[in-house]
Amino acid sequence: xxxxxxxxxxxxxxxxxxxxxxxxxxxxxxxxxxxxxxxxxxxxxxxxxxxxxxxxxxxxxxxxxxxxxxxxxxxxxxxxxxxxxxxxxxxxxxxxxxxxxxxxxxxxxxxxxxxxxxxxxxxxxxxxxxxxxxxxxxxxxxxxxxxxxxxxxxxxxxxxxxxxxxxxxxxxxxxxxxxxxxxxxxxxxxxxxxxxxxxxxxxxxxxxxxxxxxxxxxxxxxxxxxxxxxxxxxxxxxxxxxxxxxxxxxxxxxxxxxxxxxxxxxxxxxxxxxxxxxxxxxxxxxxxxxxxxxxxxxxxxxxxxxxxxxxxxxxxxxxxxxxxxxxxxxxxxxxxxxxxxxxxxxxxxxxxxxxxxxxxxxxxxxxxxxxxxxxxxxxxxxxxxxxxxxxxxxxxxxxxxxxxxxxxxxxxxxxxxxxxxxxxxxxxxxxxxxxxxxxxxxxxxxxxxxxxxxxxxxxxxxxxxxxxxxxxxxxxxxxxxxxxxxxxx
Amino acid sequence: xxxxxxxxxxxxxxxxxxxxxxxxxxxxxxxxxxxxxxxxxxxxxxxxxxxxxxxxxxxxxxxxxxxxxxxxxxxxxxxxxxxxxxxxxxxxxxxxxxxxxxxxxxxxxxxxxxxxxxxxxxxxxxxxxxxxxxxxxxxxxxxxxxxxxxxxxxxxxxxxxxxxxxxxxxxxxxxxxxxxxxxxxxxxxxxxxxxxxxxxxxxxxxxxxxxxxxxxxxxxxxxxxxxxxxxxxxxxxxxxxxxxxxxxxxxxxxxxxxxxxxxxxxxxxxxxxxxxxxxxxxxxxxxxxxxxxxxxxxxxxxxxxxxxxxxxxxxxxxxxxxxxxxxxxxxxxxxxxxxxxxxxxxxxxxxxxxxxxxxxxxxxxxxxxxxxxxxxxxxxxxxxxxxxxxxxxxxxxxxxxxxxxxxxxxxxxxxxxxxxxxxxxxxxxxxxxxxxxxxxxxxxxxxxxxxxxxxxxxxxxx
Numbered sequence: 001x002x003x004x005x006x007x008x009x010x011x012x013x014x015x016x017x018x019x020x021x022x023x024x025x026x027x028x029x030x031x032x033x034x035x036x037x038x039x040x041x042x043x044x045x046x047x048x049x050x051x052x053x054x055x056x057x058x059x060x061x062x063x064x065x066x067x068x069x070x071x072x073x074x075x076x077x078x079x080x081x082x083x084x085x086x087x088x089x090x091x092x093x094x095x096x097x098x099x100x101x102x103x104x105x106x107x108x109x110x111x112x113x114x115x116x117x118x119x120x121x122x123x124x125x126x127x128x129x130x131x132x133x134x135x136x137x138x139x140x141x142x143x144x145x146x147x148x149x150x151x152x153x154x155x156x157x158x159x160x161x162x163x164x165x166x167x168x169x170x171x172x173x174x175x176x177x178x179x180x181x182x183x184x185x186x187x188x189x190x191x192x193x194x195x196x197x198x199x200x201x202x203x204x205x206x207x208x209x210x211x212x213x214x215x216x217x218x219x220x221x222x223x224x225x226x227x228x229x230x231x232x233x234x235x236x237x238x239x240x241x242x243x244x245x246x247x248x249x250x251x252x253x254x255x256x257x258x259x260x261x262x263x264x265x266x267x268x269x270x271x272x273x274x275x276x277x278x279x280x281x282x283x284x285x286x287x288x289x290x291x292x293x294x295x296x297x298x299x300x301x302x303x304x305x306x307x308x309x310x311x312x313x314x315x316x317x318x319x320x321x322x323x324x325x326x327x328x329x330x331x332x333x334x335x336x337x338x339x340x341x342x343x344x345x346x347x348x349x350x351x352x353x354x355x356x357x358x359x360x361x362x363x364x365x366x367x368x369x370x371x372x373x374x375x376x377x378x379x380x381x382x383x384x385x386x387x388x389x390x391x392x393x394x395x396x397x398x399x400x401x402x403x404x405x406x407x408x409x410x411x412x413x414x415x416x417x418x419x420x421x422x423x424x425x426x427x428x429x430x431x432x433x434x435x436x437x438x439x440x441x442x443x444x445x446x447x448x449x450x451x452x453x454x455x456x457x458x459x460x461x462x463x464x465x466x467x468x469x470x471x472x473x474x475x476x477x478x479x480x481x482x483x484x485x486x487x488x489x
Numbered sequence: 490x491x492x493x494x495x496x497x498x499x500x501x502x503x504x505x506x507x508x509x510x511x512x513x514x515x516x517x518x519x520x521x522x523x524x525x526x527x528x529x530x531x532x533x534x535x536x537x538x539x540x541x542x543x544x545x546x547x548x549x550x551x552x553x554x555x556x557x558x559x560x561x562x563x564x565x566x567x568x569x570x571x572x573x574x575x576x577x578x579x580x581x582x583x584x585x586x587x588x589x590x591x592x593x594x595x596x597x598x599x600x601x602x603x604x605x606x607x608x609x610x611x612x613x614x615x616x617x618x619x620x621x622x623x624x625x626x627x628x629x630x631x632x633x634x635x636x637x638x639x640x641x642x643x644x645x646x647x648x649x650x651x652x653x654x655x656x657x658x659x660x661x662x663x664x665x666x667x668x669x670x671x672x673x674x675x676x677x678x679x680x681x682x683x684x685x686x687x688x689x690x691x692x693x694x695x696x697x698x699x700x701x702x703x704x705x706x707x708x709x710x711x712x713x714x715x716x717x718x719x720x721x722x723x724x725x726x727x728x729x730x731x732x733x734x735x736x737x738x739x740x741x742x743x744x745x746x747x748x749x750x751x752x753x754x755x756x757x758x759x760x761x762x763x764x765x766x767x768x769x770x771x772x773x774x775x776x777x778x779x780x781x782x783x784x785x786x787x788x789x790x791x792x793x794x795x796x797x798x799x800x801x802x803x804x805x806x807x808x809x810x811x812x813x814x815x816x817x818x819x820x821x822x823x824x825x826x827x828x829x830x831x832x833x834x835x836x837x838x839x840x841x842x843x844x845x846x847x848x849x850x851x852x853x854x855x856x857x858x859x860x861x862x863x864x865x866x867x868x869x870x871x872x873x874x875x876x877x878x879x880x881x882x883x884x885x886x887x888x889x890x891x892x893x894x895x896x897x898x899x900x901x902x903x904x905x906x907x908x909x910x911x912x913x914x915x916x917x918x919x920x921x922x923x924x925x926x927x928x929x930x931x932x933x934x935x936x937x938x939x940x941x942x943x944x945x946x947x948x949x950x951x
Contacts, residue, residue, distance in 0.1 A: 455938070
């Protein structure tokens with residue numbers, strides 16, 4: 001039995017698309033038959049970088065990479081440090097291994113680096129991560145750490161996380177969380193929980209976004225309506241002291257289930273903290289489901305929020321939007337769990353969502369989220385191939401019948417109305433997020449069929465000259481292929 | 490593909506326009522808190538405006554008939570235009586005020602005309618003093634040798650501001666030099682820019698010239714690096730394009746009334762941004778009967794160049810970070826009415842910023858502008874606060890009440906923003922007391938989009 005992509009559907013409207021419903025893809029995934037590898041994940045990074053990203057989030061924790069500095073420097077330049085993170089910017093510390101170090105070993109260098117970090121930065125905790133070089137040559141980090149344990153003020157933890165392990169980003173990130181939580185468990189003498197209903201909130205992978213502060217404030221406000229407070233928020237810049245407070249909360253919750261699932265499961269194992277299986281609180285139903293999920297675990301009556309006049313107000317707004325957009329297609333081209341949450345919101349508006357950024361490994365990663373969406377009755381079609389051609393074909397429709405695209409940036413898609421949702425800058429969670437999204441959708445719908453003048457929403461495609469390589473024989477000797485090697489213009 | 494236009498541009502052909510009378514600005518603005526009357530800090534006098542134009546004409550001489558203090562306005566004007574100043578003044582004193590100043594004027598003119606003859610026009614400009622006492626400047630002018638290219642301009646500060654000074658000087662030049670019996674050229678246009686009213690104005694003209702020349706038009710710059718020959722040619726054009734009605738409208742009307750040359754200023758005011766430039770080109774094309782297809786081809790090509798330029802570096806995180814600040818940031822724009830409206834439209838439609846306050850220094854009496862503004866507000870999903878001719882304390886209150894995080898305006902607003910702790914500022918209009926201009930960088934037209942966007946993004950400091 002093998003997974004074979006389909007390109008035809010019984011539904012005439014979907015005829016040109018390769019369309020699979022999430023329930024179907026999930027079945028294939030559970031059978032282990034989707035063509036996705038272990039180290040493939042949405043982020044396209046290795047386990048070392050996953051570990052590094054989490055390890056370097058916390059104030060009071062110094063992350064020292066034992067290995068060449070290139071991994072860290074390149075990665076840091078791809079991490080966004082938007083507005084709010086001005087208050088905390090991770091330092092990139094490494095032993096900067098060179099050729100000699102690889103040949104003769106770098107234990108001395110590591111010792112000196114640890115002493116240096118302890119003296120200059122005065123952290124509570126030093127995390128030593130290894131990248132590929134240190135792992136391959138078999139550096140004995142533990143020996144170095146043990147030797148220094150009496151000489152440095154900080155605690156030292158060594159995490160072997162070489163990227164060549166073959167695991168993806170997620171694995172490395174989860175591993176660091178586990179180690180940090182173990183450390184918290186060691187540090188805390190008393191694990192008595194706060195009697196008040198409090199939660200730890202895990203945000204999402206890229207933290208420190210300008211919108212993040214507004215979103216956390218909004219969710220905190222909504223949780224306050226059912227008497228729930230935030231114990232701590234795990235995000236870029238969280239202090240070491242807040243890490244130590246984690247066990248005090250009654251429940252754990254997350255914005256992005258993919259990000260929070262691993263650490264929340266571990267906290268459940270370590271401290272017996274239950275966690276809510278919820279995803280991004282986008283839209284009215286999405287937000288209420290999120291709150292209800294948390295309330296259920298806390299055994300709190302969520303009707304206090306549901307009966308709130310604010311909910312009635314947003315019901316009316318949603319109903320008005322349904323009158324405008326019912327039956328209209330929504331092409332969701334947003335990656336990961338955000339895409340699923342946005343599709344759920346589009347369905348709430350009466351639209352017909354199609355997921356355009358689903359992939360095999362995304363299905364594998366998002367299995368749990370897809371599971372509980374299916375339990376809630378959401379089964380969205382995912383378009384796997386021919387996406388751009390499909391979107392271009394819809395240009396022929398009349399403006400009021402064009403699908404509305406949901407994308408982080410607008411790629412060249414003719415004049416289809418596009419709601420651009422930038423997760424860095426746009427506060428779209430909670431009730432206030434609904435206002436933002438409805439305005440954005442309205443603006444997009446009003447520009448259907450009209451020329452889009454926005455400068456950063458739309459990108460021209462790169463052009464290159466097609467070349468025909470006149471080879472005699474196959475591209476690789478000994479490897480015959482039936483298709484000639486040819487670049488497509 | 491439809492292009493939205495708010496309303497057609499004003500193109501008047503062969504029709505007498507109403508006589509424009511200068512309506513004096515409300516220069517005494519009352520501070521509501523203190524009751525103190527405050528001078529409008531934005532406006533200079535008519536003399537200053539005339540000097541802005543004079544500085545743009547090659548080898549010109551400038552002689553002001555007034556006390557020596559008036560030269561400060563001329564000095565500022567020439568400095569703003571980046572020109573070495575060469576001016577004279579009649580140095581009126583008390584006795585000249587009492588007994589008349591024609592004699593000192595003649596002395597000044599003699600000094601201005603000798604010991605060598607410069608090729609450019611000789612501006613003879615009155616000041617408040619000479620206007621009030623009613624010196625017979627025309628009589629003096631009549632005595633000047635006809636071979637000397639004398640241009641008489643009214644410059645009294647109480648009679649007008651810098652905008653009317655610009656117009657007066659342009660009319661003076663055109664009435665003196667424009668060929669009275671021209672051979673009309675169907676593909677030639679005059680272009681009158683916002684002479685000296687922004688840091689980029691000259692670069693803007695050259696960029697717009699480049700675009701129009703790509704359409705096959707011959708562009709005559711009026712009051713921009715001009716010579717007498719350029720002024721002579723103004724009567725040969727088939728259309729006069731003015732960028733902002735505050736500067737050049739009266740001169741354009743003069744050209745229409747005297748030579749039947751229609752004029753145009755765009756329904757979206759400045760050719761700023763993709764849509765502003767496209768609408769501007771379409772309206773020029775319609776006025777000159779250029780096929781729309783030709784314009785569209787050029788627009789597509791230029792747009793591709795702009796979008797390609799903006800794409801460069803998009804994967805740099807700093808670029809993404811700064812773009813994230815841009816979206817939805819509340820921005821206040823204080824400038825001349827047409828300028829403020831143009832920037833508000835550009836930053837909202839094309840950069841997704843959120844205009845929350847427009848301080849329109851002029852334009853309260855411009856029906857086309859106020860209609861365009863109302864129509865744009867209706868079509869957009871925002872309703873910024875709009876104040877015409879706001880006083881400084883009104884601007885401050887508006888910045889505070891609207892929680893502005895980005896200000897666009899003059900050096901006056903730069904200081905206000907700094908005072909209020911608003912860190913993001915872009916300089917778009919006069920007066921300028923902050924920036925050194927060495928490079929010629931436009932904000933209008935297609936090339937201007939790249940520079941303007943870069944300038945805005947770089948205001949966000951890490």
